[in-house]
Amino acid sequence: MSALLRLSLAAIFLALCSPPAKAAEEVLVKLTIKDHRFTPDRLEIPARTKVILLVRNEDAEAEEFECVPLRREKIVFPGTEIRVVLGKVEPGEYPFVGEYHEATAKGVIIAR
Numbered sequence: 001m002s003a004l005l006r007l008s009l010a011a012i013f014l015a016l017c018s019p020p021a022k023a024a025e026e027v028l029v030k031l032t033i034k035d036h037r038f039t040p041d042r043l044e045i046p047a048r049t050k051v052i053l054l055v056r057n058e059d060a061e062a063e064e065f066e067c068v069p070l071r072r073e074k075i076v077f078p079g080t081e082i083r084v085v086l087g088k089v090e091p092g093e094y095p096f097v098g099e100y101h102e103a104t105a106k107g108v109i110i111a112r
Helices: 003-017
Strands: 026-034 035-041 044-046 050-057 063-067 070-077 081-088 093-099 104-112
Touching: 026 044, 026 063, 050 063, 050 070, 063 081, 070 081
Parallel strands: 026 050, 044 104
Antiparallel strands: 026 035, 050 081, 063 070, 063 093, 093 104
């Protein structure tokens, strides 16, 4: 058996016996819109961890989730749920609003 073949077989064996690569850590956070308000209105998330926000609209009208400091903006149609990838957020506080009902639909994301 040639040295190249032995080396190739050894590499395949090591690849098959190695533990699987660790999946990227990801946190799902749920947010609900009802009566033109966000629940909860304070979201505490882990800082520097990939966060995906699941926003469900239980109202009969569309709403727009908007977080200016994180540059995220997405329409949530009635009876639907959207995913907003926040990514790895640095520690701090980030206000968000429902752009169509800013007087009542507001909250804050707190990354620690």
